[in-house]
Amino acid sequence: MGAVHPAAPHAHGLAGSAGDASGEKRWLASLERALGYVIEVPAVIAVVAEVVILLAAVIWRFCLHQPLVWADELASTVFLWLAMFGAAAALRRGEHMRMTALVARCSPEWRARMETLAVATPCLFIAMLLWPAFEYAEGEWLIETPALGIPGTIREAALAVGCVLMIAVSVLRLLRHRTRNLAYVAGALALVAAALYLAAPTLQGMGNWNLGFFFVLLLAAGVLCGVPIAFCFGMATLCYLMCTTSTPLEVVPGRINEGMSSLILLAVPLFILLGQLIEMTQMAKAMVAFLASLLGHVRGGLSYVLLGAMMLVSGISGAKTADMAAVAPVLFPEMKKRGMEEGELVSLLAASGAMAETIPPSLVLITIGSVTGVSIAALFTGGLLPGVVLAVALAVLARQRISESNLKDVKRASFDVVLRTFVVALPALAIPVLIRSAVVEGVATATEVSTIGIAYTIVVGILVYRKFDLRRVYPMLVETAALAGAILFIIGTATCMAWALTQSGFSHSLAQMMAQMPGGKWGFLLISIVTFIVLGSVLEGIPAMVLFGPLLFPIARQLGVHEVHYAMVVILAMGIGLFAPPFGLGYYSACTIGRVSPDAGMRKIWPYLGALFAALLVVAAIPWISIGFLG
Structure with missing residues (x-):
């Protein structure tokens, strides 16, 4: 509205219209x-x-x-x-x-x-x-x-x-x-x-x-x-x-x-804020610099660093958007400088987001524990190794696919440099340990623990890293509220939609159909993988779990599937769907954070999703990967 028509016949009229528009x-x-x-x-x-x-x-x-x-x-x-x-x-x-x-x-x-x-x-x-x-x-x-x-x-x-x-x-x-x-x-x-x-x-x-x-x-x-x-x-x-x-x-x-x-969802804005504080105080940069000093000289090394950083940061922020926002801005410029295609980079970033869904303290782990009654501490323990299996699959594929055409100026870091970057990164590397210890020892709930991380990050950022820009605090808090509001409003409307589906009887019918699949527990696991990949692509992971978790977990127990094992399988399946275009929201979040057009990775992401799917089948077939350390 207010645009000037280009065919205006009189200069006076044109000026007046422009003034009105202005x-x-x-x-x-x-x-x-x-x-x-x-x-x-x-x-x-x-x-x-x-x-x-x-x-x-x-x-x-x-x-x-x-x-x-x-x-x-x-x-x-x-x-x-x-x-x-x-x-x-x-x-x-x-x-x-x-x-x-x-x-x-x-x-x-x-x-x-x-x-x-x-x-x-x-x-x-x-x-x-x-x-x-x-x-x-x-x-x-x-x-x-x-x-x-x-x-x-x-x-x-x-x-x-x-x-x-x-x-x-x-x-x-x-x-x-x-x-x-x-x-x-x-x-x-x-x-x-x-x-x-x-x-x-x-x-x-x-x-x-x-x-x-x-x-x-x-x-x-x-x-x-x-x-x-x-x-x-x-x-x-x-x-x-x-x-x-x-x-x-x-x-x-x-x-x-x-x-x-839901009180569980309180973790969403707080972990987003924690992720932004880690980035602002350059703790994330310190962690990535340490990993880069170890692996940066290897062909494909920065791809390994990205995967390792996503696993580390996932244990801190708990929110996939915050994870990617902490890692991508630090690594992408150097990776592009080495001649890597941005379509491959954003595909690897999105796939690493799906890979890290089970790395504690994942918000989906917290949600699944709340709606199904599964121990959150057991889920935190069981989620580590499945994430490692998927990371290895992505690392193998990334080495084959991502070419680095400009490695002539890249040199292996000396032991002194590795040691120095480790010492600098040590306070940041302590955050995942602090968070997990606080939950396991009962100091704070999975919802409250992010506030301990926030307080620790502020103190360490000011006293140790001396990187705390007060001018960035207000914009950072606004960004936290806006991103959390966007996520929570999706969860709210998706929960409403899930309620409508429940009232129609559709969810119960789907659960009964899945329980009657041939093949016993293996058939049930396979149909669960397919179902949750679809649900993850059209719903956000948390609403899908709120809708189907209470219905499907009792069936899994009846069929002899360990509840922690089943949780890992369905969470990883939802993660694949969440980051799969054209509907997966996570893929577009990765593109936004990486400042890459979605079209650039639309075709390149499928081999990475295929690697994740193959690794998921391995996790589903070998329950020990999920429950071997439960004791």
């Missing part, structure tokens, strides 16, 4: 800047509050032996507000995960229309959700929280407030699009709505077959058109409920809140 842009920019502060400042406060609350809970319980009984409740309430402010910040910054491979291939005209659709669809979904969210929050007023004794509305209103902020962001973004494209998109959405309204009786008569229409065809259409994944999940669920059931929409906000506010 004035409109300044007005929009001022509004967006003000809205940014309204969103970002509370988000930053919420991140800091979470760290303080959970760290205080650890200190009071472990050091003073006086547990703060209200800490978890307060942390959960603040966390829900953090998730919604973070989701709004991510929407404003354009950081909600979306697939743009098809959009990028369109003509400029159609690309502009699809970009408009990618803004308008979230706006429509949030507008449909807004009133039910307010009604749901209002209904919680008479329910008091057990520890703090405050009305439930204070907690549940976060979604409604977040919806208001996201609508404001969406409207301001829509105002930057051309009127013609807005008209096209409005007409297209109106046609889809009319078609769904008219087809509702037919869809109801299809029984559970209508799930394929809503959660395969409609969902895939939104994803391929570049609509952010979280809003595709939410819109598909709303359309399903409105067209085929009599379920009131007030149920949807409750399910989204339930998905986002």
Whole structure:
């Protein structure tokens, strides 16, 4: 909007139009800047509050032996507000995960229309959700929280407030699009709505077959058109409920809140912040420098360093996005300087993200333990060796595929250099040990342990590495909130979609079908691998596990499959799906972090995924790899 038509006949009119357009842009920019502060400042406060609350809970319980009984409740309430402010910040910054491979291939005209659709669809979904969210929050007023004794509305209103902020962001973004494209998109959405309204009786008569229409065809259409994944999940669920059931929409906000506010998920923003602190204080750089001094002179050595660094950092941050963000910026420039193709690099980075899914303290390990009752300590122990098996498979393939054409200036590091880099990296290398020890020794829960890592990183960064830039703290906290909000909003809408699938009986039917597969436990393991690769590509790993974990783990136990072994198999299968294009969100995260076009690795990643799949079959066939060290 506000663009000057090139055929304007009079210079005076042209100047006036340009002035109006410029004035409109300044007005929009001022509004967006003000809205940014309204969103970002509370988000930053919420991140800091979470760290303080959970760290205080650890200190009071472990050091003073006086547990703060209200800490978890307060942390959960603040966390829900953090998730919604973070989701709004991510929407404003354009950081909600979306697939743009098809959009990028369109003509400029159609690309502009699809970009408009990618803004308008979230706006429509949030507008449909807004009133039910307010009604749901209002209904919680008479329910008091057990520890703090405050009305439930204070907690549940976060979604409604977040919806208001996201609508404001969406409207301001829509105002930057051309009127013609807005008209096209409005007409297209109106046609889809009319078609769904008219087809509702037919869809109801299809029984559970209508799930394929809503959660395969409609969902895939939104994803391929570049609509952010979280809003595709939410819109598909709303359309399903409105067209085929009599379920009131007030149920949807409750399910989204339930998905986002689990105490286990508190680890997401805190581990993201820990990963960013490690990068800012140059601890990650120190660890990578030590590995590079050991292996950097070997052909393919930096590929080994990348894999080793991902395993090390995975034990620190717990979040795959944070892992890749800590490693790629340090290694990619040198790897490109050596003549490595960026498509191969981003493929190896994405595959290493899938490889590290079982390296503790993985968020998926924490989730699977919470929903299935499997010991998290056992999962942490069992997850190490499967990750090593997959890393070896990737290392063998990377040596064959990644060519280094410029090694003439690369020399083997002397023993003194290796020793010096080891001493420099030692405080950073201690973080994984600190985190695992704190969980195993009962000092802190898997959720709280990240705050110990944050405190340690800040102290060591200031006193030892002397790399703590105060100017970067605010942007880093905003980035933490935005990335966490984008992830948590996907989990919230995916949880809502999972609930809809559960109500339809589909998940129980799928579980029963898998239990009846021929081949006993081996047939069950094989169908589980295929199923979770598919689920991992269309869902985020945590929602898939929330949906199917409680159903499938009892079946695995009945068939004689050890629960830790089964956990490793399904987690690695989900990881492969999560990083597999065209739907895997992890692949696009790797491309964003590596600053590489998704098209560059779209074809090159498949050999790496094949190596992961082969290694997964080895892990599935040899249970000792997962359970040999459980004792």
